[in-house]
Amino acid sequence: MALLEVQDLEIAVRTKGKLLPVVQGVSFDVDDNETLGIVGESGCGKSLTALAIMGLLGGTTVRITGGNIRFDGMDLLTLSDGERRSIMGNRMAMIFQEPMTSLNPVYRIGDQIIENIRQHQKMTNAQARDRAVELLSLVRIPNPSERVDSFPHQMSGGQRQRVMIAMALSCDPKLLIADEPTTALDVTVQKEVLDLMADLQTRMGTAIVLISHDLGVISETCDKVAVMYRGRVVEAAATENLFAELAHPYTRGLLNSIPVVDSDVDWLEAIPGRVPTLEEELTGCAFHPRCALVTKLCATSVPQETEYKPGHSVRCHFSGKVAP
Amino acid sequence: MTEPLLRVIDLKTHFRTKASWMFGEKQLIKAVDGVSFDIAPGEVLSLVGESGCGKSTVGRTLTHLEQATSGRALFEGRDFLVMSPNEFRPLRREIQMIFQDPFASLNPRLKIEQTLGEPLFIHGLCKTWDEARAKIAVMLETVGMDPLVMKRHPHEFSGGQRQRIGIARVMILKPKLVIADEAVSALDVSIQAQVLNLLKKLQQDSGVSMLFISHDLGVVRHISDQVAVMHEGKIVEIGRKRQIFEAPQHEYTRKLLESIPRVKIGKEVA
Numbered sequence: 001m002a003l004l005e006v007q008d009l010e011i012a013v014r015t016k017g018k019l020l021p022v023v024q025g026v027s028f029d030v031d032d033n034e035t036l037g038i039v040g041e042s043g044c045g046k047s048l049t050a051l052a053i054m055g056l057l058g059g060t061t062v063r064i065t066g067g068n069i070r071f072d073g074m075d076l077l078t079l080s081d082g083e084r085r086s087i088m089g090n091r092m093a094m095i096f097q098e099p100m101t102s103l104n105p106v107y108r109i110g111d112q113i114i115e116n117i118r119q120h121q122k123m124t125n126a127q128a129r130d131r132a133v134e135l136l137s138l139v140r141i142p143n144p145s146e147r148v149d150s151f152p153h154q155m156s157g158g159q160r161q162r163v164m165i166a167m168a169l170s171c172d173p174k175l176l177i178a179d180e181p182t183t184a185l186d187v188t189v190q191k192e193v194l195d196l197m198a199d200l201q202t203r204m205g206t207a208i209v210l211i212s213h214d215l216g217v218i219s220e221t222c223d224k225v226a227v228m229y230r231g232r233v234v235e236a237a238a239t240e241n242l243f244a245e246l247a248h249p250y251t252r253g254l255l256n257s258i259p260v261v262d263s264d265v266d267w268l269e270a271i272p273g274r275v276p277t278l279e280e281e282l283t284g285c286a287f288h289p290r291c292a293l294v295t296k297l298c299a300t301s302v303p304q305e306t307e308y309k310p311g312h313s314v315r316c317h318f319s320g321k322v323a324p
Numbered sequence: 325m326t327e328p329l330l331r332v333i334d335l336k337t338h339f340r341t342k343a344s345w346m347f348g349e350k351q352l353i354k355a356v357d358g359v360s361f362d363i364a365p366g367e368v369l370s371l372v373g374e375s376g377c378g379k380s381t382v383g384r385t386l387t388h389l390e391q392a393t394s395g396r397a398l399f400e401g402r403d404f405l406v407m408s409p410n411e412f413r414p415l416r417r418e419i420q421m422i423f424q425d426p427f428a429s430l431n432p433r434l435k436i437e438q439t440l441g442e443p444l445f446i447h448g449l450c451k452t453w454d455e456a457r458a459k460i461a462v463m464l465e466t467v468g469m470d471p472l473v474m475k476r477h478p479h480e481f482s483g484g485q486r487q488r489i490g491i492a493r494v495m496i497l498k499p500k501l502v503i504a505d506e507a508v509s510a511l512d513v514s515i516q517a518q519v520l521n522l523l524k525k526l527q528q529d530s531g532v533s534m535l536f537i538s539h540d541l542g543v544v545r546h547i548s549d550q551v552a553v554m555h556e557g558k559i560v561e562i563g564r565k566r567q568i569f570e571a572p573q574h575e576y577t578r579k580l581l582e583s584i585p586r587v588k589i590g591k592e593v594a
Contacts, residue, residue: 041512157375186374186539187583194585213513216585243589257517259546261569261584267524268546270517274482 002029003072003207004053004175010066011048011057011231013278019065020278023048024231026067032174033201035208037222037239039215041254043275044228046211050179053209054094055084071175090120093168095161097180102164103152109163110136110148113170120171135166139196158189165196172204179211194221215255219243227251230275230286233305237312247314250287285316293318327401328362329533330386330501335359335395335405337378337385355381357557358395363501363550368527368534370544373554374580379537382554383503386535387421388412399501417447420499424506426486430478430493437474440464440493447497463496464489467522484515488522495526502527505537520546541584545569553577 011023023045030036038046051057052064055076069076071092079087088094096102104112113132117123123131129148136144139162152160161181168176178197182190198221201208212218218225219239226236227248235248246252256269273290276282285291288298297317308314337356343349356378363369371379384390385405386397392405404415423429430439440460444450450459461471467488478486487507494502507523508516524547527534538544544551545565552562553576561574572578 041514187541188374188579190585191583214585215513215587219587220585240588243587254513255587255589257513258587259517259520259540259542260586261541261545261581262586264545264566267521268517270521271514272518274484274515275512277482 001073002031004209005029005070006049006053006067007069008067009049009052009069010064011045011052012063012065014061014063015278021065022062022231022278023052026226026228026231026233028226028233028236030175030207030209032207033205034224035198035201035210035222037218037225038209038211038228039213039218039225039254040228041213041275043230043278045231046228047179049228050094050177050209050211053177054088054092055079086120089116089168090171091173092175092177093171093173095164095168095176095178095181097183100152100157100160100184103160105152108149108151109155110150113148113163113167116167117170131170132166135170136163138169138200139163139166140192141166156189158185158193161185161189161193162196165193165200169200169204169206173206175207175209177209177211180213181210182217183212183214190217197221215258227254230282232286232315233313234287234316235312235314237309241309241312245309245312245320247308247312247319248287248316249291249293249318253290293321326364328398329365329400330363330535331396331398332362332382332386333360333396333398335382335385335397336393337381337390338393354557356385359554359557359559361550361552361559361562363533363535365500365533366531367549368536368547369550369552370536370538370548371552371554372538372541372544372580374539377554378557379539379554380505383421383505383535383537387416387419387503417443417497418500420494420497420502422487422490422494422502422504422507424509426483426490426510427478429490430486432478435475435477436460436464436489439478439489440474440496443493443497449497459496460492463492466495466526467492468518482515484511484519487511487519491519491523491526495530495532498530499532501533501535503535503537506539507536508543509538509540516543523547541569541580553580 007027009023009026012019012021026049028036040046053069057064110132113135114128117128117131133144133148136148141147141159141162182193210222222239224238225242226233229250235251253271257271259268271290284299284301285303288294303315303317305313305315308319335356336358339353339355341351359382361369371382373379381390385392396403397405404412437457437460441456444456450456460474464471469488508519511519536547548565551565551568552559555576561577572581
């Protein structure tokens with residue numbers, strides 16, 4: 001049994017009295033020491049999936065409407081608030097995209113790390129402070145014993161993101177969920193943060209779910225990949241197998257859309273059209289209005305998940321075929 | 325060699341921060357500190373660098389949105405940094421700017437035809453609304469949109485469509501120089517590719533010169549003829565695109581290129 005198992009997850013948003021599905025039948029699992037990448041464009045449901053795992057989809061507008069999420073054998077969807085609080089930030093932690101807004105600007109960073117440690121572990125303030133200094137040096141903040149008393153505004157974006165990682169790691173989580181952890185950072189800093197995460201994983205055996213829109217980041221850091229489009233996983237495989245042979249036309253289109261630094265092309269092969277909005281009702285495959293391989297079948301029936309190669313699943317009626 | 329359309333010589337833009345109880349003494353920030361480059365007619369020069377390197381300040385200084393501290397910028401041989409707002413006004417049609425955020429750069433209260441039509445009247449390119457609407461319709465088709473959308477408001481469009489409208493607003497004035505500051509950075513990859521192709525095609529068809537400001541080296545490689553790499557207010561390396569990407573000389577350029585995560589396609593041979 002894997003550490004995290006997500007099965008047939010369904011999430012819906014309530015607008016104008018209607019329930020609109022935003023995540024449909026998403027399943028994946030992640031094991032210790034493994035990194036799963038979830039990739040897709042805005043609105044594909046990748047962040048909502050992460051929030052659902054963390055139990056952060058409260059309220060009445062966005063709701064989990066089906067499926068189940070199991071972590072270390074526990075059903076996360078039926079936990080009481082108290083049980084949930086004891087797991088989150090402790091055995092499961094999350095890093096958000098915006099290091100600016102996810103730290104409290106009026107508290108010293110050390111105090112914010114200490115608060116999380118003391119919430120979950122029996123430690124005196126002095127012990128927790130030592131632990132905070134240790135964590136800051138672990139994420140390679142220079143002069144950790146002084147910087148522990150810094151305010152967030154005294155640090156750069158990359159440093160703040162490292163503080164977020166330190167905070168997430170403060171109780172040795174078994175699972176780390178990182179939602180676009182480097183998107184707001186410069187490329188040179190991004191490389192440092194990704195290297196740091198990989199390094200920490202080899203040392204502590206943490207399972208990581210990395211959410212990103214950047215196929216390059218995914219390709220370099222993940223063991224396996226799930227590609228999402230409009231609420232569904234359209235293709236999933238081990239990273240090497242996925243990029244060896246892209247089976248879904250959307251994944252291929254996404255890759256061809258990226259201008260690469262290592263060669264020249266005259267024109268990018270852009271995917272025509274745009275991601276349909278939530279309000280637009282779609283029949284059949286959600287990608288069919290933009291797909292070069294589209295047939296009548298695509299417009300009427302939703303493709304089921306099929307095995308393209310062993311360990312490589314895809315949702316497409318014509319998987320593997322390339323447009324003429 | 326032909327006369328450059330834009331020649332920037334030793335441009336400096338410095339800012340002074342105010343003294344405050346929290347951040348201490350007054351400081352002098354050298355956002356742009358001695359930048360020089362030429363853009364030939366019909367060419368695209370990219371300024372690339374990380375946040376805070378001063379690339380956007382160059383663009384803002386050249387459009388009089390910031391005041392230059394020293395240096396010169398010649399447009400068709402005339403120094404326009406020293407011009408008064410009145411003298412500069414006629415040049416505003418010829419030097420246009422495309423901004424990053426397609427949600428903030430269109431007035432939400434105006435219909436698209438007003439947004440696109442107003443500059444035509446201001447710069448005296450049209451006398452009647454019939455004339456203006458005809459031009460707007462042609463322009464909207466050029467950027468891949470239905471002319472009927474001119475009756476609608478910005479909130480009805482997606483990010484990619486808004487950026488197309490932003491490009492239409494600029495190109496309808498037939499400028500000689502377009503300054504594009506992170507023009508495609510806010511868009512999703514599949515939409516970014518469409519807008520980038522559009523921008524490249526319009527640039528080639530109209531022969532407009534472009535100063536393309538971006539942090540994304542892949543995008544820069546796709547659109548530029550020349551590339552200038554900026555770091556801490558200075559250009560550390562400038563050259564033809566091929567040279568910068570295939571034989572980078574400066575250590576910082578190499579570091580930037582190495583830091584980019586790349587997709588490894590195909591199976592690696594064991």
